[in-house]
Amino acid sequence: MKDYIIIEAGQAGLAMGYYLKKSQKEYLILDANNEIGAPWLKRWDSLKLFTSSEFNNLPGKKFPHQKGYYANKYEVADYLKNYVEEFNMPIAFNQKVSSLKKEGDFFIVRSDTQEYRAKNVIVATGPFHTPFTPAFHTKIDDKVIQIHSEHYKSPKQLQNGDTLVVGAGDSGVQILDEISNTNRNVYFSGNTNIKSLPQEFLGKTLWWWFSRVGFLTAPKYSWIGKKISKGIQPIIGTDVKTLFKKDNVSCLGRTLDANNADIVFEKGTISSIKNIIWATGFKPNFNWIEGIELDESQYPKNYRGVSSIEGIYFLGIPWLYTRGSATLGGVKKDAKYLKNYIYEKDKLHVANTN
Ligand SMILES: Cc1cc2nc3c(=O)[nH]c(=O)nc-3n(C[C@H](O)[C@H](O)[C@H](O)COP(=O)(O)OP(=O)(O)OC[C@H]3O[C@@H](n4cnc5c(N)ncnc54)[C@H](O)[C@@H]3O)c2cc1C
Numbered sequence: 277m278k279d280y281i282i283i284e285a286g287q288a289g290l291a292m293g294y295y296l297k298k299s300q301k302e303y304l305i306l307d308a309n310n311e312i313g314a315p316w317l318k319r320w321d322s323l324k325l326f327t328s329s330e331f332n333n334l335p336g337k338k339f340p341h342q343k344g345y346y347a348n349k350y351e352v353a354d355y356l357k358n359y360v361e362e363f364n365m366p367i368a369f370n371q372k373v374s375s376l377k378k379e380g381d382f383f384i385v386r387s388d389t390q391e392y393r394a395k396n397v398i399v400a401t402g403p404f405h406t407p408f409t410p411a412f413h414t415k416i417d418d419k420v421i422q423i424h425s426e427h428y429k430s431p432k433q434l435q436n437g438d439t440l441v442v443g444a445g446d447s448g449v450q451i452l453d454e455i456s457n458t459n460r461n462v463y464f465s466g467n468t469n470i471k472s473l474p475q476e477f478l479g480k481t482l483w484w485w486f487s488r489v490g491f492l493t494a495p496k497y498s499w500i501g502k503k504i505s506k507g508i509q510p511i512i513g514t515d516v517k518t519l520f521k522k523d524n525v526s527c528l529g530r531t532l533d534a535n536n537a538d539i540v541f542e543k544g545t546i547s548s549i550k551n552i553i554w555a556t557g558f559k560p561n562f563n564w565i566e567g568i569e570l571d572e573s574q575y576p577k578n579y580r581g582v583s584s585i586e587g588i589y590f591l592g593i594p595w596l597y598t599r600g601s602a603t604l605g606g607v608k609k610d611a612k613y614l615k616n617y618i619y620e621k622d623k624l625h626v627a628n629t630n
Contacts (some may be wrong), residue, residue, distance in 0.1 A: 281394035288400035288592025295615035308372035313353025326512040331605040377566035400591040427554040434551040443555030465531040472511040492600040546579040
């Protein structure tokens, strides 16, 4: 029986582990992968952070690069590995948790190979669960290479010829940008009415400005927080207006349907596409938690990570509390709140049992 089980060893799980260790609580972290930093290493090769080093600090350890530097995915994975080593965190790898349920006063946590028991569970499984691709992708000719952004690494995965990138988020435009430099026709499908912001402005990083105007710290329950969280998030670091105007890039609106080689868009049908990157996002999956109540976005109902089931906590969910909640530098605030909440709850429990 563990006092605490943390599910996942990414930035959110590790930040929580740091605070539990500091409070001398006994815990174990379970992670589906076989190494620290795996979600970062699986992302595309040219990925660079949109936050500069001074905004990437987890609690207790500075991100090791100079101010204003935008780290690559390997540097983030190394930082997380060193974090685990420095704080000597107990982690069980290859433990994809398939069910979590309460039984009396404790929880049963099951992976494919093991069963664990714990008095409290912190679920920090990140924002990216089930890759979403529109259902009509199955109607597309087998000769077309289709890759979800989760599995996109570089243009080397593509065959020669016209390529379609679907999705107007940060992933979609970064991948579109990279592929548009490979001497081919590139089609873009998605909202072109998006704003982009430069990584630097008047000699300061964008994140510096964000922190100055309270963009990163406005709670989602505040007026400004509601406005920011419900609006379309700006693209950071890629100049989309210039990208969409490139000679070899055509914007086709939404993708509506497909039939063999014909892909149907708001602005016409194209039959020459040889590769498709679906940068169409992810759906959350918390169905494996018995009895958990979900909100309209399919995330667990909670207040700052405290759920409706006593003893289950959440961390790392986008907008758990602020815009920073699902970022490297922002997660510590939420983890610290939960640590204090748990500390007070345990104190009360001890007082009641004495
Ligand atoms: C392209 C991209 C660029 C980004 N750039 C930045 C940036 O510049 N700056 C920044 O601060 N943030 C950035 N982020 C956002 C954020 O930092 C990352 O998404 C971060 O990886 C989320 O951390 P996490 O620990 O919450 O979850 P993840 O790192 O996603 O880790 C979740 C882990 O949980 C495991 N897991 C899931 N389900 C289970 C289960 N049932 N049992 C056990 N394990 C499970 C997964 O296998 C995975 O290992 C970026 C994200 C993306 C996608």
